Amino acid sequence: MATTPFAELHMHIEGALGPELIFALAERNRMHLPYSGLADLESRYEFTDLQSFLDLYYANMAVLRTAEDFADLTRDYLRRAAAAGVRHAEIFFDPQAHVTRGVPLQEVLDGILDALGASEREFGVSSGLLAAFLRDQPVHDAEEMLGELLRLRAPLLGVGLDSAEVGYPPTLFEDVFARARSEGLHVVAHAGEEGPPEYIWQALDLLGAERIDHGVRCLEDPALVARLVDEEIPLTVCPLSNVRLRVVDSISDHPLRTMLQAGLRVTVNSDDPAYFGGDVGDNFAQLRSGIGLTDAEVEVLARNSIEASFASEARKAELL
Ligand code: HPA
Numbered sequence: 050m051a052t053t054p055f056a057e058l059h060m061h062i063e064g065a066l067g068p069e070l071i072f073a074l075a076e077r078n079r080m081h082l083p084y085s086g087l088a089d090l091e092s093r094y095e096f097t098d099l100q101s102f103l104d105l106y107y108a109n110m111a112v113l114r115t116a117e118d119f120a121d122l123t124r125d126y127l128r129r130a131a132a133a134g135v136r137h138a139e140i141f142f143d144p145q146a147h148v149t150r151g152v153p154l155q156e157v158l159d160g161i162l163d164a165l166g167a168s169e170r171e172f173g174v175s176s177g178l179l180a181a182f183l184r185d186q187p188v189h190d191a192e193e194m195l196g197e198l199l200r201l202r203a204p205l206l207g208v209g210l211d212s213a214e215v216g217y218p219p220t221l222f223e224d225v226f227a228r229a230r231s232e233g234l235h236v237v238a239h240a241g242e243e244g245p246p247e248y249i250w251q252a253l254d255l256l257g258a259e260r261i262d263h264g265v266r267c268l269e270d271p272a273l274v275a276r277l278v279d280e281e282i283p284l285t286v287c288p289l290s291n292v293r294l295r296v297v298d299s300i301s302d303h304p305l306r307t308m309l310q311a312g313l314r315v316t317v318n319s320d321d322p323a324y325f326g327g328d329v330g331d332n333f334a335q336l337r338s339g340i341g342l343t344d345a346e347v348e349v350l351a352r353n354s355i356e357a358s359f360a361s362e363a364r365k366a367e368l369l
Pocket residue numbers: 061064099106211212213239242290320321
């Protein structure tokens with residue numbers, strides 16, 4: 050675990066929805082689950098790639114129906130994150146995945162924001178919310194969702210881009226991101242998880258991404274690494290996610306140290322803690338045993354996470 054306070058900058062709140070909460074929410078909402086029991090559901094957490102994970106991730110979201118469900122989920126995440134040493138959290142949610150199931154956007158926002166609003170007092174974790182657009186859905190849906198979020202005056206920190214990456218390049222979302230930026234929102238994007246380095250270039254040049262989520266494939270392109278180093282663009286790397294989605298073969302093969310040694314602004318994050326084998330503390334623990342991550346490296350990663358956050362300068366100063 051980190052010895053200094055750190056920030057989690059890349060986690061999807063829907064990815065904190067674990068088997069036990071899935072069963073509890075199904076019962077509360079009187080829904081039938083297509084699993085014979087907890088063990089049956091738990092046996093399905095074997096993934097071969099990003100899509101095989103996304104299939105289960107979207108299916109399980111069906112149990113999230115009310116503001117109370119979203120609040121319970123968010124509180125559950127914040128409690129665990131605080132216990133792992135997180136002092137600031139920037140959380141993605143996938144609004145399109147909920148409105149297409151008939152859950153009103155306001156209901157989703159009310160639940161998540163209720164938990165986030167109490168987070169600093171309740172858990173000592175300051176927080177912010179990022180709306181992620183689903184890149185494998187029509188661009189028009191993302192445009193509409195941004196319009197709705199603005200109309201509702203959702204107190205967002207910014208927007209991101211997630212879901213199936215290959216075949217859905219950032220270039221598709223240039224206009225949506227331009228509008229988000231013009232509204233004063235921060236912008237980040239998943240790129241270079243399964244997709245090629247070219248998608249990272251596009252996220253920087255066409256979307257104006259201030260951070261790259263994942264970005265591990267930048268290592269295939271020395272000119273891109275030089276650019277990321279030069280411009281001090283943070284990369285929100287998710288080691289256990291990379292292992293479980295077969296982006297890397299094992300934790301011992303993870304290129305985190307190579308990235309640090311290249312001078313990249315790397316941070317460590319959990320992505321989807323209920324799906325990939327643990328919270329950000331578990332990511333650090335496995336890096337320590339898997340690649341011999343040192344205390345000094347953990348310090349750098351912790352500092353990077355605070356500096357790369359969109360927290361106020363006052364909050365950053367408190368945490369550094
Ligand atoms: N990649 C892309 N989309 C996602 C992920 C991820 O790791 N987790 C949730 N949505």
